Amino acid sequence: MSETDRPRLPGYAEHPFRGEQACLLDAAWLHLAGDAPRPHRLPPFWQPSLGVRRTVGPDGTVSDVCLTLFGPAGRARLYAPAPGAEMIAIRVQPEIAAALLKQHPREHVDAKTPLGALPGFDAVRRLAEAGAPGPVLAGALASVLRQAGAEIAPARDRVSHAARLIRACRGRVRIERLAGHLDLPERTLRRHFTDRLGLSPKAYAGLVRLNALIQAADRQLRPDWAGLALRFGFADQAHMSGEVARQTGLSPARLHAERIGLAEISKTGAPALS
Structure with missing residues (x-):
């Protein structure tokens, strides 16, 4: 593996969106903590994310499934996940977040906000509870957000x-x-x-x-x-x-x-x- 191909963080993967999709969605990201997670430092950033948090036990049992809004980070912070913790989410461009998520980024700075039932996300929750792999969940989340985005014209202001x-x-x-x-x-x-x-x-x-x-x-x-x-x-x-x-x-x-x-x-x- 070359230095330029070196992965950034163990258990972390990120897949940017391209073309017209990038006007709404920045990237799909997954963090799968595994049995022995390593804490890591997050720099400040400003894109909110909508995704799923869950815990996967050593035997594959899934628990604590929660649809979550991951807010922007106004300051650097340490993320210290528990064993088995998983986060699968879609990062949204901040200028479109209020229209797409019905949540303003500044209202969720440095917060992970559990969300109740949201239109279109019941199928995503069922997939998460059934133990669907992270990439499958990311694809389902992206599909729902793309459909929601189709109902609001991409901002051209x-x-x-x-x-x-x-x-x-x-x-x-x-x-x-x-x-x-x-x-x-x-x-x-x-x-x-x-x-x-x-x-x-x-x-x-x-x-x-x-x-x-x-x-x-x-x-x-x-x-x-x-x-x-x-x-x-x-x-x-x-x-x-x-x-x-x-x-x-x-x-x-x-x-x-x-x-x-x-x-x-x-x-x-x-x-x-x-």
């Missing part, structure tokens, strides 16, 4: 366009130039963007860039930090290190070592979350 542009350039954008491109006063863009997503375009761009950087580093055993700083638009490596430390509580090297299992998890700057 300037706030949605701004969010997509920020992601397309991996957060490397000056907000005044973005506002100019959209033919909007910067203050107007900031106000409408914050109303829709729950944070400013500058803050969102910072989270997009941070996560793109971390994911790029995760795919390397020995990251070229100076090269990554240049690639992601930081003034220099020191600037990049300071920003990563501010957002996660750790230096890039320490964070990377934790995430690929070469260092013990530190609780510095990140509350534990079960």
